[in-house]
Amino acid sequence: MARTIFESVFTNPGKPFRFVGRYSFLDFINTEVNEAGRRVNLLTDARDVVNWLVLAKMFERTKLKSASEKWQAGKTGVCIWKDALVLRTLLRRMAEAIVADRPIPRASIDAINLLIAKPSGVTKVVKTPRKFERRFELELNQPKQLLVPLAQSAADLLCRGDFSRLKRCDNSKCAAFFYDTSKNRMRRWCSGAECGNRMRVGKFYERQRHEIRSGRGNDLIVHARAHARRAPFHPKPTGEG
Numbered sequence: 639m640a641r642t643i644f645e646s647v648f649t650n651p652g653k654p655f656r657f658v659g660r661y662s663f664l665d666f667i668n669t670e671v672n673e674a675g676r677r678v679n680l681l682t683d684a685r686d687v688v689n690w691l692v693l694a695k696m697f698e699r700t701k702l703k704s705a706s707e708k709w710q711a712g713k714t715g716v717c718i719w720k721d722a723l724v725l726r727t728l729l730r731r732m733a734e735a736i737v738a739d740r741p742i743p744r745a746s747i748d749a750i751n752l753l754i755a756k757p758s759g760v761t762k763v764v765k766t767p768r769k770f771e772r773r774f775e776l777e778l779n780q781p782k783q784l785l786v787p788l789a790q791s792a793a794d795l796l797c798r799g800d801f802s803r804l805k806r807c808d809n810s811k812c813a814a815f816f817y818d819t820s821k822n823r824m825r826r827w828c829s830g831a832e833c834g835n836r837m838r839v840g841k842f843y844e845r846q847r848h849e850i851r852s853g854r855g856n857d858l859i860v861h862a863r864a865h866a867r868r869a870p871f872h873p874k875p876t877g878e879g
């Protein structure tokens with residue numbers, strides 16, 4: 639299910655981060671959003687990057703907080719932020735290439751390999767609600783390690799994902815990336831409640847305008863006016879969103 643989060647984790651004002659992609663690196667790419675035809679960057683400093691990593695549950699919260707507090711200031715913070723944006727661009731190019739059925743840029747694969755080459759961490763046995771699991775926990779000795787889980791997520795898609803399920807939202811004003819896990823592979827929107835509903839409403843009014851132009855105008859105008867007086871329009875979902 640799609641999540642939109644305005645929560646502020648540390649002290650920065652919250653950003654409308656969205657978690658709709660199924661792969662965390664897709665959500666990371668989606669931190670660049672379309673607004674009025676322009677691409678807008680939601681990650682404006684290192685704190686945004688760290689906030690996003692916490693919300694994406696990429697690291698244990700307290701561990702990330704204590705490590706990042708010393709890194710967010712000064713030059714290190716700028717490096718974290720710049721490295722994150724460079725990686726995001728390379729991952730975006732990779733996702734765009736997959737959707738367009740083009741070869742994946744070498745630079746994207748190199749960036750992923752560089753990060754996943756030697757992830758330092760510890761393997762632990764962790765109790766889950768029903769059983770025990772063995773988990774590898776990344777350590778945070780250096781700022782670059784913040785980006786390792788994103789590279790791992792991209793590597794997971796490259797090695798185990800089904801490329802035909804990687805899509806962009808049908809709402810061209812959004813165009814967010816997502817991985818379609820629906821059975822019939824018919825998911826069209828990043829979120830049925832947001833873009834899906836918006837597009838359905840748009841199509842409804844477009845159809846009305848067309849019918850009015852083609853001669854059924856008077857009846858429809860009367861009907862639409864009566865409808866508008868009753869309640870705002872919320873069309874029923876017709877499929878997956």
Ligand SMILES: [Zn+2]
Nearest residue numbers: 807812828833
């Ligand atoms: Zn969308």
